[in-house]
Amino acid sequence: MRAFAEWLGNGAADAAASVVFHSEERRLLFNCSEGTQRLCIEYKVRLGKLSHVFLSRLDADTCAGFLGLMLSLADAGHAGLTMFAPRGLEKTLSTAKRFASRPQYPLHVHELGEDEPSDPLVQNPLFAVYALPWLVDEQLQRSLATQKDQVKRHCGERRDEEVPEALSSSSKNEVAERIFVTYAVRVADQKGRFVTERAAALGIPRGPLYGRLQRGESIEVEQPDGTRRTVHPTDVMEPSSPGPLLVMLCASSPDLVSQMQAPSGRQRLKQWFQRLAASTPTHRQKRPVCVFHFLCAEVFSDPQYQEWALDVFGADAYHSVACESFSNQRITFRGQAAMLERLKFVDWNWFLEPWTAPADPRARTTSALPATWQLAQPLLRFNAAPRTTLGWALPESHAAANHGWSRLNVPREPDTLKRTSSNNDSKTYSVLFLGTGSALPSRYRNVSAILVDLVDHALFLDAGEGTFGQLVRAVGLDTAKAMLLHRVRCIWISHMHADHHLGVGSLVALRTRLARELPQSERLGTAMMPLMVLGPRLLGRWLEALAELEPMSYIFLDNAALLQSDTSPLSEYFPQTLGIHLRTLPVDHCPEAYGLVLESALAAGWDQNGSKEQQALPVPTSAPSTARSSDNAAAAASWKLVYSGDTLPYDAGLIAAARGATLVIHEATFEDGKEAEALLRKHSTIGQALGTIESMQPQRAVLTHFSQRYPKLPLISSAETQQRLKANSCLLAWDLMRLPWFSKDGEQAGSRTLTTTPPAVANSDVVSLFLQRLLTEFASEFEEPLEIADSELDAELASSEG
Known part of the structure; x- marks a missing residue:
């Protein structure tokens, strides 16, 4: 028998803590955070034998990755899942069925209340799973109560009109009861060694009788004097060893830890643990114990926590700790990091090196912990069986990669773009691509997400x-949190496919938590403007369901309300408060699928006081004069960005809206030659996307949303495709690519930047150089195009090795 438990996510910002238990026949997953699929692909953790998922609590850090995982497993023909989670999950999944339904997939959900189950949740000859729920009261402020009123004032005050019902928000302030669950896996006892010398002394012939004794059967053996003697397994086998007990201890809430450390809670946990860890009288050894700690920074820094754990679980127990305090010091997705190093040879200024946290001298390190305590990292495993392998282990290939994953020494230019919340030039707008793949994540590309940085404000276009x-x-933990809290004003979602919106709940929940940590004066001040979430109608219902699980402060607006933006009272909010104008366009992909036109308020015909002008100012297409009038200056500050979302090519409405745009971001899911598949799935090929862009005549364009069958780069090896890319000043997007695209004063934003003037020459030259370097660096990939299935899970499920 072989069994072990290993960390999948180690608690980092992009890999929330999760554990996979492996046995010969099944896999168990404890917590399923965002990125679980991608972690499995990165670290080759096979999911074909996954049978059960256990959630320790209901929030983004534990369950936000389950829907995506379930959809992928269902589409790959997986046999089905059984889930155990605190109460409330079934209601949430019921809401999700409206946009993520797989009716034929066997999914069984069991909800846990505050009472301890009397029987094991799962029991078979190899292991048993037990649960200990905790009911915790937490003071949760579910929203900032004034947010909707702020928007109403902007939207309806001037016109004395009622704000449409499309505008909705969560506005509860309450003490919430949350259930946390501690799980334990007790591995079956390991049989003792069969002693052949004893069997021979008892006259047992070699053969099938040995096997019967090893299976626990008693046999009769004829003696030399003709009598028959009964031989029991204990006569020829050494005593069995107690199987290890693996405890999954979710201690991510200070309120929960306080309850556990209180005398009554400590006694309750001790009694539960001692009952499960107790050995039988026939055991000569104590049952090994390993505790996986899921901690928040506040608990990890508490010196009393380790003392408490030693008291409850004993001095002989093994421990491993997952916490963001130290986990961000490691690169999580090494394939992406290696790709970005290669891309820096293509352009050192556009591609960001993945951030890692510096060592925190205040945090405890491995040297400060006992030898049996380990800091979590992906694939760090505790071997539970056989007994000879008991203890911590890390695959040699992974250990080597952790210390030397970087294979390239990229030269650094003196004016390399620094990692800040915005570009060095405070007047330069940029787009940061956070996900450029489609359908499923891969090692190199995450699912769709773009951050549009407008210096003073920022907004997300899709958030997979x-x-x-x-x-x-891309920007570092502290900067990312500050950006989300103070600068991100809007999250816009194009449609309800999972790869475009399953990250929204985490963004809203995190922003709400960060806001709760602010002083009251800042929380209600101008620094905390409302977070608007715009998307299809179903997205609003999904967020309402998520807001029942954890605090979420947001205001939702149905995209349909912005189809006729100039006549809606809501149209005034964005020009007045952010200086931008949003307009949605229906596109042909799925029900309620939209494209977006995002432009400066001046370009849309709004003056600097938030009043509607009679005529919109044109987006500049040529260099402004040196001494320009105020009108020329205003026109130079006009811009337009158009995002296609997912769509069939040549959409007439999208083309008309995007004509002459400053920047167009268009999907290009498939390679040329796959037009039939693109039509079936209502996507565009690279050639079709370029044809659409040619009709739009923008100053510059970027292609994104590539099928994951092209894991490193899309197929653009033909000379015709390369020429069309150059002619249309069109680039290809990669994850963690930050592209400056507009300067507020209309001037060139830097020598390595796509310029606003003159676009026909300068941008074409930049694209030509980019493509030349790209083709050189990735020559081998073009010679032998690397194609994979749409889902790496297919191969995993087909594997017999699990």
Whole structure:
């Protein structure tokens, strides 16, 4: 028998803590945060034998990755899942069925209340799983009560009109009862060694009788004097060893830890643990114990926590700790990091090196902990069986990669773009691509997400699973949190496919938590403007369901309300408060699918006081004069960004709206030659996307949303495709690519930047150089195009090795 438990996520910003238990026949997953699929792909953790998922609490850090995982497993023909979670999950999943339904997939949900189950949750000959729930009262402020009123004032005050019902928000302030669950896996006892010398002394012939004794059967053996003697397994086998007990201890809430450390809670946990860890009289050894700690920074820094754990679980127990305080010091997605190093040879200024946290001298390190305590990292495993392998282990290939994953020494230019919340030039707008793949994540590309940085404000265009983790790796943890709290004003979602919106809940919940930590004066001040979430109608219902699980402060607006933005009272809010104008366009992809036109308020015909002008100012297409009038200056500050979302090509409405745009971001899911598949799935090929862009005639364009069958780069090896990319000043997007695209004063934003003037020459030259270096660096990939299935899970499920 072989069994072990290993960390999958280690508590980093892009890999919240999760554990996978492996046995010969099954896999158990404890917590399923955002990025779980991508972690499995990165570290080759096979999911074909996954049978059960256990959630320790209901929030983004524990369950935000489950929907994406379930959809992928269902589409790959997986046999089905059984879930155990605190009460409330079934209601949430019921809401999700409206946009993520797989009716034929066997999914069984069991909700846990505050009472301890009398029987094991799961029991078979190899292991048993037990649960100990905790009911914790937490003071949760579910929203900032004044947010909707602020928007209403902006939207309806001037016109004395009622704000449409499309505008909704969560506005509860209450003490919430949350259930946390501690799980334990007790591995089956390991049989003792069969002693052949004893069997021979008892006259047992070699053969099938040995096997019967090893299976626990008693046999009769004829003696030399003709009598028959009964031989029991204990006569020829050494005593069995007690199987290890693996405890999954979620201690991510200070309120929960306080309850556990109180005399009554400590006694309750001790009694539960001692009952499960007790050995039988036939055991000569104590049952080994390993505790996986899921901690928040506040608990990890508490010196009394370790003393408490030693008291409850004993001095002989093994421990491992997952916490963001130290986990961000490691690169999580090494394939992405290696790709970005290669891309820096293509352009050292556009591609960001993944951020890692510096060592925190205040945090405890491995040297400060006992030898049996380990800091979590992906694939760090505790071997539970066989007994000879008991203890911590790390695959050699992974250990080597952790210390030397970087294979390239990229030269640094003196004016390399620094990692800040915005560009060095405070007047330069940029787009930061956080996910450029489609459908499923891969090692190199996450699912769809773009951050539009407008210096004073920022907004997300789509937010697939893992968006915030990607933002952290792009700009750093502190900067990402400050950006989300103080500068991100809007999250816009194009449609309800999972790869475009499953990261929204985490963004809203995290912003709410950060806001709660602010002083009351700052929380209600101008620094905390409302967070608007715009998307299809179903997104609003999904956020309402998520807001029942954890605090979420947001205001939702149905995208349909912005189809006729100039006649809606809501149209005044964004020009007045942010200086931008939003307009949605229906596109042909799925029900309630939209594209977006985002432009400066001046370009849309709003003056600097928030009043509607008679005529919109044109987006500049040529260099402004040196001494320009106020009108010319205003026109130079006009811009337009158009995002296609997912769509069939040549959409007439999108083309008309995007004509002459400053920047167009268009999907290009498939390679040329796959037009039939693109039509079936209502996507665009690279050639079709370029044809659409040619009709739009923008100053510059970027292609994104590539199928994960092209894991490193899309197929653009043909000379015709390369020429069309150059002619249309069109680039290809990668994850953690930050592209400056507009200067507020209309001037060139830097020597390595796509310029606003003159676009026909300068931008074409930049794209030509980019493509030339790209083709050189990735020549081998073009010679032998690397294609994978749409889902790496297919191969995993087909594997017999699990």
